Amino acid sequence: MLDKQLVALLNQQVNMEWYSAYLYLDIHDYYVDKELNGFGTWFYIQTQEERDHAMLFIKYLQNNSERLKLSDVKAAAPVFNSFRDPAIAAYEHEQKVTASINAIYAVAYEKKDFRTMQFLDWFVKEQNEEEKNTETIIKKYDLFGSDPKGLYMLDQELGARVYTPPTLVL
DSSP states (O other), X not given: OOOHHHHHHHHHHHHHHHHHHHHHHHHHHHHHHTTOHHHHHHHHHHHHHHHHHHXXXXXXXXXXXXXXXXXXXXXXOOOOSSSSHHHHHHHHHXXXXXXXXXXXXXXXXXXXXXXXXXXXXXXHHHHHHHHHHHHHHHHHHXXXXXXXXXXXXXXXXXXXXXXXXXXXXX
């Protein structure tokens, strides 16, 4: 059995992952509405990844004979004033997710719950990738986004992203 504090934190993380999916679906919609379909594709795939992350946390709870406690997922509904704003929102959100996972890891470490630490290792690595990817979109937008041809090429690059399911084995 998992420590009750860890169970609560893992359930909170499930909610955070669903919120992430909502946020990225909203960002996807924003870009598609602006005819930046490549950006939209990138964030749609990000939505799928976040959904998968939620399911991985759920499966981990279930594999440890713990009950899932779903809570309301707040609608994201951000307001964007430029094509850059959604990427900034994504980067800042990923930093919050990283902090949340690190907090769970710290409790697992304190409780000497090595199984949960091992499970979280994948997410620690994943969060490094998530922050780097969103930061890269911002940097590329800053370099090329003010030029219509550059924005078009960046949109094409982001649209080439392909969904890859997570490889974490539970």
